[in-house]
Amino acid sequence: AQSVSQHNHHVILSEAASLELGCNYSYGGTVNLFWYVQYPGQHLQLLLKYFSGDPLVKGIKGFEAEFIKSKFSFNLRKPSVQWSDTAEYFCAVNAGYSTLTFGKGTMLLVSP
């Protein structure tokens, strides 16, 4: 069975700092990868996704993620965070005909 690991449960950054949230998965075949975000008081929504092609994927609000197949990783990045990026971030993986498996989430707090 596939699994998803998010290394940091809580991250605290100051505004303008760079962000990288780690995500690793366990599955040797073809995968579809997602990052979802849950802003305070809002619905969970898709940030970005990777199916195939260019391993560097750009999403909404200046976020990007890089798929590194050899490392089974799909890390989320943003060069300069804002206070409005405070949210919980979930990495998710779908492999083959399996369901979508979510990581445990990373709570990001950006201080102004």
Place this chain on the structure above:
Amino acid sequence: DGGITQSPKYLFRKEGQNVTLSCEQNLNHDAMYWYRQDPGQGLRLIYYSQIVNDFQKGDIAEGYSVSREKKESFPLTVTSAQKNPTAFYLCASSQAGGFRNEQFFGPGTRLTVL
């Protein structure tokens, strides 16, 4: 305004009672899903339905039941058999079945069993 509605937002029940959580979507999506979210646990799939009148168990289906009689509705019943029902429940839908499609989520229902 298209989207997914879940009601109620907060729900309190006594132990031993069954309770049904509502989920409605007007996105004309074929597939619908129920997840449970616990602090520090991420989202875990309870049940999903890829088409009307059909549904499958997810990873943690024990103690839950669903129905999918209409395309727009996918209610979840938390039965008295669910050992730890207090949680945040999220409903989602996607345009077609298959878990590679973007899922759209509702606002959630927070269930507390006393």
